[in-house]
Amino acid sequence: MTSHQGAFSVSRRLVLAGAGSVALAGLGILACPSSMAFAAANDRYPEEAFEQKNGKEAIRLLYGRTLEPSDKIKLDAPEIAENGAVVPISVTTSLPEVTSIAFVVPENPNVLASYYRIPPGTLPNVANRLKLAKTSDVIVIVEAGGKLYSAAKEVKVTVGGCGG
């Protein structure tokens, strides 16, 4: 349980640090309540979010909103990854109306790892394999019914995924 608490505190830190900019973004959302915020709104590749070195900025660029932890998300990742270059990570959730799922690795050089858009009719279950530069939390962000939910798990890496 301690690792979970640690994980949530990271996402909370991301949120608090981003609170100022998120407030600004909130105005934009109010102006167009039916549309998803920012990159999630259009079909464009979210280039800026993928280039971010900083977790809260990546999340802001992608969504412009805050996260809340959810126990309805099941994040599956190994406790210890011998090889950080290939870490199998999957997520399933019972949250309704899921529209996107993102994986964020705060200790990686670029923190946003992958972002999946889930059209209606597609199940909110995704499995993928990610690189972890070193021991890090893995945060999954599920966008459901216009709100953001997150879960996190620490993965200990014995050999990093970024060479050297």
Place this chain on the structure above:
Amino acid sequence: MASSIRVRAIAKGDTTEVQALIQHPMDSGFIKDDKGEFIPAHYIRELTFEHNGRAVFYADWGTAVSKDPYVKFAFHGGNKGDDLKVRWIDNKGESDTTTVKIQ
């Protein structure tokens, strides 16, 4: 040249489970080669799946997706024999596409 995409889609009940494995270096740009020079970033950015012409899944990837990426997802609908089209495009503008029948 053989396709870089291996995809298997299996209809079970009212859902279709899709697994895809793609051959791609997914170079992050952070790794040095034997001469100590950085290998330029080369990675898939967008991957889409269409069932009978309707998009059922979009993946946007960064450099942290592992080499020879794997992804698994599922969608409602899809019958044996339906077309599932897969397409990726990387940061150099290279792309590949394949269409398989749902099993």
